[in-house]
Amino acid sequence: MGLDPGLRRLALGTLLAAYPGPIPPDWAVDLVAEGLAGHTLFGTNVHDPGQVAASTAALRAGRPDVLVAIDEEGGDVTRLAHATGSPYPGNAALGAIDDVALTRRVYEAIGAELAGLGITVDLAPTVDVNTADENPVIGTRSFGADPVRVAAHSAAAVAGLQAAGVAACAKHFPGHGATVADSHYELPTVDVPLDVLRERDLPPFAAVVAAGAQAVMTAHIRVPALTGDGPATFSRRVLVDLLRHEYGFTGAVITDALEMKGAAVAAGGVGPAAVRALAAGADLLCIGAQVDAELVERVVEEIVGALADGRLERARVEEAAGRVAALAAWTRATGAAPATPTTLGYAAARRAVRVEGELSALDRPLVVQLHTASTIAEGRVPWGLGPHLDGVQELRVVAAETDAAALRRLAGDRPIVLVGRHLHRLPGGPELVTALAAAHPVTVVEMGWPARWRPAGVRAFVTTYGASHANGRAAAEVLGLAG
Known part of the structure; x- marks a missing residue:
């Protein structure tokens, strides 16, 4: 007996999948037509601008409001320029220059390039305050170690991207900058009182919420004062009490990739991780980079099963899917800004x-x-x-x-x-x-x-x-x- 079609479509509406290669396979487009929220593009999906534009057009043929996301931070994390390196400096350089107007212009230029290729969500900026010199995963992706400076540039980055018609996703809530472990491989711990988080790690998130960020990404980090033994991605106290109630965020909460060990190991697999993230208040579940149709169906089955056995309430999943739909509607309604010459990035890097x-x-x-x-x-x-x-x-x-x-x-x-x-x-x-x-x-x-x-x-x-x-x-x- 197959899954209830309505519940299957509901579950698909909370998932951000991915596919291999430069051309979307039939199953990737078919799932979009059946209700999948969207896909994330990685370097393996990017060969040249014309090919990327053709890929996003193929996905939109599945459904016009499909979300197409990418990690395009500029600097050291780039997907569009993975073969050569980004023509833009990253956040650490922009923070060192400390010209907020320049940060906005750089991100608006990045956003204009993405919009021109049919990409609607940038999984950026990184707004973590990098307070640990030994941090193995944030580092130059951060605007710096000063919360005030990071907050100002984070808000400018969000404003720039969204002026170009691309939804910004600020990451990684409640702050990955003090970790000395990489959540791709393990579950890092930030063992500090909540007051320290409010003074050190959270001001940039308050700033991006005030700037109208359409999305915020969760961190697969353990903060004992808030999350107990599990990651923030599975913590209702973090995603609902702190992010929504205290900071007033009304947009979409997107998880970091659930295939990462910081989430998958803690939950016992990607499917159980999806259920736990939804229950905690996440809306759009990023499965990861290594995705095929079978994995998507397993995650859907896990979500539908959780609706049947009481681990998930239907109202919670409907709320999540509704926020994802609202994000998709925003990206379709916003006009794209004209592209900016990439000489902007080279001039900025020289100033840093x-x-x-x-x-x-x-x-x-x-x-x-x-x-x-x-x-x-x-x-x-x-x-x-x-x-x-x-x-x-x-x-x-x-x-x-x-x-x-x-x-x-x-x-x-x-x-x-x-x-x-x-x-x-x-x-x-x-x-x-x-x-x-x-x-x-x-x-x-x-x-x-x-x-x-x-x-x-x-x-x-x-x-x-x-x-x-x-x-x-x-x-x-x-x-x-x-x-």
């Missing part, structure tokens, strides 16, 4: 660069880029100075496997420019920099989160606040190495 020390005598340097693993959120996006160098030798090495004396011999009488991300916590990174600088002229370019660490003996320390294509170009220009 900070130089400590002396950059003279950088003639014909040996550029050494230290390998750094990417997070799941970032994906394998090219970074560094390489694409921007003019006749300069570049070498890519693993810090922990590299001999400083051998590098000095290779450089000879040339200075060394050492390029890295999060050098302060890169295995072997600080030791290699120190050993090189002790006997050779060294300039360091830090393209990750700007920690307090500064290596002894270097000629200059250059901070870009991100590793996007625009950040790399800006660094090469400041060093006088750009072609």
Whole structure:
């Protein structure tokens, strides 16, 4: 006996799925026609602008108000420019510049590009206050460590995106910035009193609510003072009492990907996680990137089963589906802004660069880029100075496997420019920099989160606040190495 068609459509209306490859398969479009809320696009779905526009048109043929979402944060997290790196600096750079009007213009430009491709929801901005230098998953995705500054730029980012006709989804509520674990792999804990959250982590969320953000994304983090042993995604106290009642949010609550271990392991699978998230007050359930028709049907069956056995109330699921429909209606009713030339992003990235020390005598340097693993959120996006160098030798090495004396011999009488991300916590990174600088002229370019660490003996320390294509170009220009 099959599922009740009405209940199946109701459950589908709360799900944000995904599909493999550059062309939506038939099942992905068929599910949209049957009531699926929408799909998220990932790098594997993006080859070129024409192809993306054709894909979104195919999805709209399934249903005109389908939601098409993407993680396009600019900076280190980009899907549209995953093959080259983003032409925009990320939030850390924008926060360092601290020009709120510029932040709005950058996000409006990103939104205009998305709107032109038929994408209706940007799973951005990241509004977490990055207070932990060791944070492995937020870092340069944050506007900074000051709640007031982050709040101002978060509101500007939301305003910019939504002026372009793309719904903003501020993330990750109630704040992922103080974690030292990645919720893709485990359930991080932020063990602080609620008063600390209100002063440190929550002001940006209050600001985006006031700015009219259409959506807020949950965090798969444990905050014992609020959530007990489970993640915020499954906490009614977080999603309803705090976000809706205390902060007055009326838009759609979107979950972070339920396939992430911070949610799936805690619930016992994606289907049970979907039920728990709905029960807690979430409206639109992001399943994740590895999705097929079978997984969608399993999640639907779990939701319908929960309606039958009392784990979920029908009124709660109807409320969730209604908020998702309202989000879809907003995206259809809002006109798109004209596209902005991408030179905006390169000029902004140049303004973010900070130089400590002396950059003279950088003639014909040996550029050494230290390998750094990417997070799941970032994906394998090219970074560094390489694409921007003019006749300069570049070498890519693993810090922990590299001999400083051998590098000095290779450089000879040339200075060394050492390029890295999060050098302060890169295995072997600080030791290699120190050993090189002790006997050779060294300039360091830090393209990750700007920690307090500064290596002894270097000629200059250059901070870009991100590793996007625009950040790399800006660094090469400041060093006088750009072609």
